Amino acid sequence: MARLEKLFSHLENIKEQYFLKNRIAEENRQRENEAAVKIQRRFRGCQVRAYLRHLHKNATLIQKIWRGFTARELFRQRVNTAYFIMKMNFYNKMAVKIQQRWRGYYVRKYVHNYYARKRYLEGVAKKNDLIRRDLEEFAELQKRERERIALEKEEQEKNIQAQRLHFLLSTKQCPGVFNSPFRAEPDEMELRLRRVKPRSAPKERKTPKMTPDLSNLMPNRERLPPIHKKPQGPFRPALEVQQQRLRPLEPSLRVATSITALEEAREELKRQEWRTRVIDQTFLPFSNASQNKRYESLIHTITPFEQVAYGTKHFREEPKECCQGKKPFKTVFTTCHVFDKFGRLYSNAGNIV
């Protein structure tokens, strides 16, 4: 209650204060309004700017990221091209090196081979020397041959001369012209005269070539003419006669075999046995293989020889007695256990992942 009293005392004050404050407020309304507007203006501006800044920041971010992205792509492309160009340059340089070496090799071997040319020229020089030597030898031989022939001819002529002058040979009583007593030794001509036989009387000269010989019409004087004009009887041709005369012996089999043929054949057989037989025991095959053989007839023969119903009357297989007793095929070998472990090794090493 006290507080209420206090409050009522203050009531006038409060009213005054209220009207005062309202008046002051009224007076300050314009200013405060403007101030408020100012503040609001400022604040809104800041707000909008903050918003714009935010937008700008995001846009910048987006653009930044985008530009980075495209630039990185470009960059990657440029890196690729640069790498490619570097690679191509490298390859080109290497190719140039290869081509250099190849061209050098090719030219040096096939177009202008210095060593081959040198060898060829050396070969030519050697061949020339050989040929020169051979030709000189040949010329020498020829010369010697000719000289020899000339010498022989001279010898011959001198002999002929000596033959014609044989009367100049010296006798015991009278020394000849070439055997002067004042010489130590008789002259070479004298020796020749002694060696050579005197010439017989000169033969008749033949008629000169210009006149033809008419004697070919007359028969030759040395041979006598034949007695009979024609031969005597029908003679066998000479070839046949020759063949008959020279025919070889054709013995019969009885004549051709020798008397000891039988013994010789025995000997031959013995020798053969001695050579070829290595083991004395005859080879017997496995005992049971041929003993229990039952004859299995052919299917072909045990079927009746008549038209078969299969194929015309029906197409289904029918069980046949003739093939009933036959055993199935037997394998020849037993299985071997080599490939049991194939694919199932102890470890997984080496398996394809």
Added chain:
Amino acid sequence: MTMSQRQVLQVFETYQKARTQFVQMVAELATRPQNIETLQNAGVMSLLRPLLLDAVPTIQQTAALALGRLANYNDDLAEAVVKGDILPQLVYSLAEQNRFYKKAAAFVLRAVAKHSPELAQAVVDCGALDALVISLEEFDPGVKEAAAWALGNIARHNGKLSQAVVDAGVVPLLVLCIQEPEIALKRVAASALSDIAKHSPELAQTVVDTGAIAHLAQVILNPDAKLKRQVFSALSQIAKHTVDVAEMVVEAEIFPAALACLKDPDEYVRKNVTTLIREITKHTPELSQIIVNVGGVAAVVDYLGDSKGNVRLPGIMMLGYVAAHSENLAMAVIVSKGVPQLAICLEEEQEDHIKAATAWAFGQIGRHTPEHARAVAVVNVFPKLLNLYLDTKSSEDLQVKAKKALKSILQKCTYLPALEPLLYEAPSNILKHVICQFSKVLPHDSKARRLFVTSGGLKKVQEIKAEPGSAIQEYINAINSCYPEEIVRYYSPGYSEALLERIENYQPI
């Protein structure tokens, strides 16, 4: 036989004896050249002509023989034989009579045909070819020889006559004749083939088609010298026309047997072998290669050393042809010591055409590379070539060839000691090349530069007057630029006067 009959026959016998004696004496006199004029003036032709138709065969033959000898001597008498209408009679009897007459008749035909193409044509016009072909088929080798010789003489003159001979079917018969054993027949057949084949490639091909080459090649080893002459001449006439035929000749494996014939004592055999080798090598490098590989170059070089005079010409030309094809072959010629031998030939021979051939051969050898030019320069051949070029007495051909050879060798020569003597004597068109070579070599070789100065070459170069801007001036500038200024000025003409002037104008302080 009564007395009067015997007397009548006696008259005839006397006449026959007189005729025989006359004809035999005329034939004998006709062997000596000095009697022939007298015989001609005495009118022997008209007297011999009726004797050709005489009843006695001996007189006919002797008359024919005498006529042949007379016609052989000179062409006037041969013309007289033709004009006297004797040829048809001879041709007729060529087919009819016995072998002695045939020989004599063929002898007359050959003697008439050998002088000139017109006479040979006259022989052909009387139908002698068929009769001669029939004679070629005879058994007697003497008749064959006479017929083959007559055909060879006809075919020798020109291509048309050759073609006429070939058209008569002579070539296979001649090839058969070569295979006969008689040497004289082989000789004449080879010479006839040579005369036929020499005119044109078609004729050579015709000869080759009958397989002549193989038979000729077999005959090469025969020791008779005259036969070898003819065989090699035939082969070279065949081989000279085309490459194919030359290849066929080489394929007949005549080398190296042919090289052995290069040492034959007979000069003309050697010459013909060399001619054959020349004809083969001139076609292609491959054929030259074959010859070089078989040692032919060395053999030919030796041949050049052994022989003298005109016969050297085919050898020189062969070396030139071989060297002309490629530088390998030229080097092969140099290796076979061809260059000194050629220099000796140039020295010794006096004839212009041989010297021209030698100059040409040098040019072919030296023109390929500096190595080749050096090999040629070393034998001191440049001064001689220059003298041949400048000599007024040498023929046109020689001058042209010497100039060309010099030019082509000089363009490749880098051997300076051989170039220096040329500086002093050469005319300007040769000097140009010499200076060009100097200007190429001097910039790179210091020893050569020194030698050039000390031997007086630089002095000579300065004395050369050349128009500015011409090629020589450029070369001279190039040479001068190899040396320092002072040296060039020292050697330039008129330098001593310039120095003296400077001394005069100098004022001592």
